[in-house]
Amino acid sequence: MTLPAPQQVRADLDRLLPLFESRYLQPFQQGEAANLALAMTYSLQAGGKRIRPVLCMLAAESLGAPVEAALSCAVALEYIHTYSLIHDDLPAMDDDDLRRGKPTCHVAFGEGPAILAGDGLLTEAFTVLASDPALPPSRRVDAIRVLGEAAGWRGMVGGQALDLEGEARTRGADPVSLAELQVIHRLKTGALLRASLELGAIAGAAGAEDRAALREAGEALGLAFQIQDDILDATSTQEAMGKRVGKDEGKGKITYPLLLGLAGARNALREATERAQCQLRSLPNPHSLMALATYLAGRSA
């Protein structure tokens, strides 16, 4: 989120990101596998937008909870997100050599170390959550269960597997349908974004109703985020995105602009964002979270 943001969003980021960063690299300062720690911190510091941690922290605040309660959840989410990028970028997966304007982890450190760096970050996410003294054990296990289901084979990992299969089918002239595309996105991108808000709900000790509202807002935001990603891949430049663009179509990837046209995709993006806002409105203190959701729908990188 390095682009101009409205005042509310900018103020929230200036307040939350230093807190987050102070916790984020802490675990990796000592250890026998020094090069592995280097590979992990390389990817953690590659300039991500920290969307999931910020969503999580703002979700906790939207319930009136102190942001400190959500810090380990925020850190765990970004570890999971970063590991998934490292593994998705591997030659056997999406085969990307550039990410956020820097060489991807396997280009910088080699394939074996990159696989291990991903494994290390995935594992550390759960270790950090389990060790957080700011949350009672019952809420820690709740958060670990929700994160595990969102990140695992029923969620993000499953979505990436279906995406790989879909690309192979599309290359074989048996393209995926819109319904199949929606399943892929719900799992691959949506599950972790939904979990970002749900972990914020758990950290903020939400009641059942507020938790459901945050879950559903997260579901809608996840969809909006993916549509926007597809639109940007179709319309943006490599310079603005910090990664190769226009590669979706070249790789036979089915996207929203391809299926619905650019105007149709923009319409679907607007609808999903409005659905999220509608859920958030009823929370005790939703303004920052709503401002971020609006900003994300209009992001240009």
Place this chain on the structure above:
Amino acid sequence: MTLPAPQQVRADLDRLLPLFESRYLQPFQQGEAANLALAMTYSLQAGGKRIRPVLCMLAAESLGAPVEAALSCAVALEYIHTYSLIHDDLPAMDDDDLRRGKPTCHVAFGEGPAILAGDGLLTEAFTVLASDPALPPSRRVDAIRVLGEAAGWRGMVGGQALDLEGEARTRGADPVSLAELQVIHRLKTGALLRASLELGAIAGAAGAEDRAALREAGEALGLAFQIQDDILDATSTQEAMGKRVGKDEGKGKITYPLLLGLAGARNALREATERAQCQLRSLPNPHSLMALATYLAGRSA
């Protein structure tokens, strides 16, 4: 453990393994990513010896606890072990095409799906632990923290990274020392075996003293296990092992027989096993666990 075992060990395995197997594949029966579930269950069913789960269940029983308390810990340990084999076998790592007499996961399903199957199993280990109603939340987070530290970059993943680096150094005529080899083994194999006993201690509600005894026994057993593995690689046949043998030396891997000679390695194995037995002796009900430790030191596959 398909080889002849003494009566006590055989009776324990006959009692424990059906319980374990009934829980082990349960999570993977429904889900949208069907091929991914296939790849995960393929590796889970590839005929492993279930050493870590059995150690964990016997550790809980050595404290007088019911084995059911340790079931999710046992399952989580085997998920972690299986994921680590899938990733270690990848072309970018140890590049093995045969494991337990069957094609490795990436040979059977492709590299991308194998990476994801490993990621899915790693994640599921923590999800299963977090969701276990047989343990109070405080013990679940304790188990997750111990497992995460043992499996992650400070433990098993770190050991595999150091092992990869060590092989490259050895090929470059700068071989690792015995001290470095011991660090690699302590992390790569030892950490998860130690955690097997410590998770049993947590599941069995051990006091501090019994927990420390089980930890230290696990540390010694982990070393014994690795020495025995090296001895078997140097002396056994591919048929008996179900994987390629003699490849350690071919790949420039430093092993205990190479460093200490075969007799010296067998001596170190005996010492480590005795150290483990000495720790176990003081537990309330240690006989099954001690019998298994003795059996493992003499295993031939």
